[in-house]
Amino acid sequence: MASTYSFDIVSDFDKQELVNAVDQTVREIQSRYDLKDTKTTVELGEEAINVNTDSEFTLDAIHTILQTKAAKRNLSLKIFDYGKVESASGSRVRQEIKLKKGIAQEIAKQINKLIRDEFKKVQSSIQGDSVRVSAKSKDELQLIIQRLKEEDYPVALQFTNYR
Template structure:
């Protein structure tokens, strides 16, 4: 039996599920009556989604479709960072939606401080874009997970490498 148990807190998303969600968005835009003739394009880049359409109203519709398709594929809404709406050529609008991945140092420090303050038997250490949490008891780790799920952080948290 292991002397200590641990898990990692990360902020990540399934890239293939995102590809599928964006593909469904493109298909719905092509088939929906109110969006069919708008020449709207939705392109998935490495760390962002680029939307180019004819009006802000259409852009809002694309946002709603994207959120809906992402939710159906178990992707958190917190991975989307909607950028500034820019005007493009020919009375069109463009927006870059950045994809958030990884826990920033500031949020990692907040998580680590919360764990240190509330759980004396549990240790938290920041490892790059993840936080490693370890304790002698699995039950303590379960309590930490439940407590962190109650908090509202600006990034989606996943708990991995539970050992």
């Protein structure tokens, strides 16, 4: 009986960890002396984080705080897609930070091509916004995971359903 092993390459993040990171960011903004009186709001939506503050300087400080809190919670910084800074009413600025989820089709094709070029005995297929990789040997799957971690893709990659 020849069994095959497989895993999925996905780009996802832990929603609860993101909620915690945003909550910690809001708490730090309320307690920091330089940000306390800026009337800054940070709202987490389903697909984006909306930031409304009084200047671009404080917006940069909020980015730094958010990135620090996300990194401490093992969230990749590649999930944040910063939109352009817009001016809001009352000389304030706002920005939408989109949350990236799923592997785009062209990146999935790059991953698929890399696997097929370097690992001849392995099958890989694109399934929606993930890539399924299967092989007869677990060792080859481990090598693929190591190889993909060496590459720098514009999305955060996770390896799930390892069987």
